[in-house]
Amino acid sequence: MGRRIYLVQHGESYPENIDPERKLTPKGIEETKTVAKYLSKLGIKLNAILHSTKLRSKQTANIFSSELNVSNVFEVNNLEPLSDPKNSIQIIEKYEGDIMLVGHLPNLSKLVELLTGSESVLFRYSGVVCLEEIEKNKWKIKWYIIPEVLLFA
Secondary structure (H helix, E strand, C coil), rough: CCEEEEEEEEECEEEEEEECCCEEEEHHHHHHHHHHHHHHHHCCCCCCEEECCCHHHHHHHHHHHHHHHHCCCCEECCCCCCCCHHHHHHHHHHCCEEEEEECCCCCHHHHHHHHHHHCCCCCCCCCCCEEEEEEECCEEEEEEEEEHCCCCC
């Protein structure tokens, strides 16, 4: 098994005209907890969780951190919605072992395309894409979990 990275689109948040900080909605919190608890049952172990500077991303990261017992949670600049995915790759290279990146679209879609050569993920709030490194700097999608799937699990 190669190194894994887990890419997470933040949970559902309020529109900017309702909440300028765009905090997570109750639905966003609940869906994120559901997915995080499921990952915990799978025995996912992470060296770090990294999130963007946006509050909704931080809240999402903190829910995963709590459910997965990860103490290394860091705010980074290169996971913003319009960040260059090449800069996001530098984050991946900086950290050892399995990590989670909590961010936004379109950055996450572009990052998947850069890592796998395919823009083949339809991201969804609170969804988690697991990528596995099959060779140095060559990644494949291992699995993708969205909250709706877990309603029947």
